Amino acid sequence: MKSFLTIAALALATLATGAHAADAACEAKALDKNGKALAGAAKNSFMKKCEAESQASGAGAACEAKALDKNGKALAGAAKTSFVKKCMAEAK
Numbered sequence: 001m002k003s004f005l006t007i008a009a010l011a012l013a014t015l016a017t018g019a020h021a022a023d024a025a026c027e028a029k030a031l032d033k034n035g036k037a038l039a040g041a042a043k044n045s046f047m048k049k050c051e052a053e054s055q056a057s058g059a060g061a062a063c064e065a066k067a068l069d070k071n072g073k074a075l076a077g078a079a080k081t082s083f084v085k086k087c088m089a090e091a092k
Helices: 002-029 038-065 078-092
Strands: none
Touching: 002 038, 038 078
């Protein structure tokens, strides 16, 4: 039982670290056209958009990795595009 709790705690810590890393990356990008840090509503809006995009890109990479045919070969062209589009829609 103790090992299960340890594994669960490590999994939660990993997820929290990944979310924090995305926040830090977005925070670093939150600059106006003159290079000054955004503040207030502009920063909140930027952070929300940036975090949503980072989650979507993570899901996109996972969907592309799953894009295999019945023989285990990577899909290509329209089949891959269709599969990734469907997978992304299901991920939301």
